[in-house]
Amino acid sequence: xxxxxxxxxxxxxxxxxxxxxxxxxxxxxxxxxxxxxxxxxxxxxxxxxxxxxxxxxxxxxxxxxxxxxxxxxxxxxxxxxxxxxxxxxxxxxxxxxxxxxxxxxxxxxxxxxxxxxxxxxxxxxxxxxxxxxxxxxxxxxxxxxxxxxxxxxxxxxxxxxxxxxxxxxxxxxxxxxxxxxxxxxxxxxxxxxxxxxxxxxxxxxxxxxxxxxxxxxxxxxxxxxxxxxxxxxxxxxxxxxxxxxxxxxxxxxxxxxxxxxxxx
Numbered sequence: 491x492x493x494x495x496x497x498x499x500x501x502x503x504x505x506x507x508x509x510x511x512x513x514x515x516x517x518x519x520x521x522x523x524x525x526x527x528x529x530x531x532x533x534x535x536x537x538x539x540x541x542x543x544x545x546x547x548x549x550x551x552x553x554x555x556x557x558x559x560x561x562x563x564x565x566x567x568x569x570x571x572x573x574x575x576x577x578x579x580x581x582x583x584x585x586x587x588x589x590x591x592x593x594x595x596x597x598x599x600x601x602x603x604x605x606x607x608x609x610x611x612x613x614x615x616x617x618x619x620x621x622x623x624x625x626x627x628x629x630x631x632x633x634x635x636x637x638x639x640x641x642x643x644x645x646x647x648x649x650x651x652x653x654x655x656x657x658x659x660x661x662x663x664x665x666x667x668x669x670x671x672x673x674x675x676x677x678x679x680x681x682x683x684x685x686x687x688x689x690x691x692x693x694x695x696x697x698x699x700x701x702x703x704x705x706x707x708x709x710x711x712x713x714x715x716x717x718x719x720x721x722x723x724x725x726x727x728x729x730x731x732x733x734x735x736x737x738x739x740x741x742x743x744x745x746x747x748x749x750x751x752x753x754x
Contacts, residue, residue, distance in 0.1 A: 497526040498548070504541035504694040504752065505687060506534050513549025518557035519605045524579040531586040541694035541752070543590075544686045545613060546597035547606075555604020555627055556580075556636075577636045580605060584612045584638045588709055591702020593693040597686035598673070603627040608637025611646065614705060616673040617689065619682045624662040624672060626655050645712060646671055697735040697751045 498509040508530050510517035517523070534540045547553050561572040587594050596602075596613035604627035610616050618624075628635045635643075635656065644652040647670055655662070664676040677685045693701065703726055711719050730736040735751055742749035 495526065496520075496523040497530055499530050501540075502687065503691065504539060505544065505690040506530075506540045506542075507544040507546065507683075507687070507690075510545070510547045510553055513547075513551070515557060516551035516554035516601065517547040517549070517606070518554050518560075519576065519580060519609075520557045520560055521576065521579060524576070524583060528579070528583050528586065531583060531590065534592070535586065535590045540592065541698045542592060542690040543594045544597050544683075544690050545587075545594065545609070546599050546683065546686065549600070551600040551606070552596070552598045552602040552622065553606025553609055554601060555606050558631065573633075580608075580637050584608070587612045588638070589706065591705065592698055593690070593701055593705075595686050595690050595693075597682050598622045598624070599679075599682055601625065604631075604633075605637045608635065608639035608642070611642035611672075612638050615689065617682060617686050618664045618667055618673040618676050619679040620664050620676055621679050622664050624667055626659050628659075629656055630659045695752045697739060697749075699733065700730055700735045700739075703730060 494511075496511055498511045500507045500509070508527065510523060510527070512518060512520070512523060531543075534543055556573070556576055561576060562569055593615065594613045596610040596616045598610050598616060598618040600619070600622050601624075602610045602622065603625040607624050607626060610624070626635070626639075628639075634640075643655065647655070651670065662670070662672065664673070667673045668676045675685070675689075707719075707722060707726055710722065714722065731740070738751060739749050
């Protein structure tokens with residue numbers, strides 16, 4: 491793939507790493523980048539040989555959010571039209587990540603602000619470089635959150651903390667993000683990509699389809715009542731018990747051996 495592509499894709503075994511690649515603009519979200527990201531995500535969802543994904547950024551930022559300068563110039567009389575179109579593209583990417591039946595890891599290598607913050611929150615797990623930071627960044631620009639941030643943030647940290655992050659709009663350090671439940675792990679800057687690759691490889695060797703179905707159950711739990719969620723679980727565990735992963739996992743447990751999921 492051309493090194494000037496808006497998103498770089500690198501494959502290592504069953505793990506696909508997608509790198510947002512506009513470092514001069516801090517990997518700001520614009521139509522070409524989002525179109526490329528969506529294409530890679532959809533391709534990965536269809537490719538059964540890809541079992542886990544990592545999303546990161548080139549240069550010193552994960553993603554600085556929407557390219558506000560480009561959006562303002564695109565439709566100066568009615569900037570809302572440009573924002574509406576970009577949000578539509580962005581939301582397709584977020585939906586693909588959230589509903590993909592494969593684990594997706596954000597490797598936050600620098601600032602993740604605005605839409606970059608929302609993109610990281612959309613991923614299943616977040617690894618953060620020690621020097622990186624998160625920032626809501628919408629309200630300071632007089633804008634409402636997009637990219638599913640209003641969905642993900644209160645579910646991770648609670649409504650009160652989400653309102654605090656949104657209204658005060660102060661940077662959140664890696665240490666604060668870890669303590670507040672916003673990220674899974676914090677690692678030294680130089681070790682971030684290796685740590686993300688190792689975690690993705692570990693997940694890829696596990697029962698990926700079962701993880702995907704569990705991911706759907708957990709995501710859907712906020713929209714269902716208890717009775718409906720219990721019914722979804724009942725069907726889910728029945729289906730998984732009949733699946734190749736379920737059969738292998740139960741057999742391995744009974745035979746007191748390590749399960750072999752990746753080949754099934």
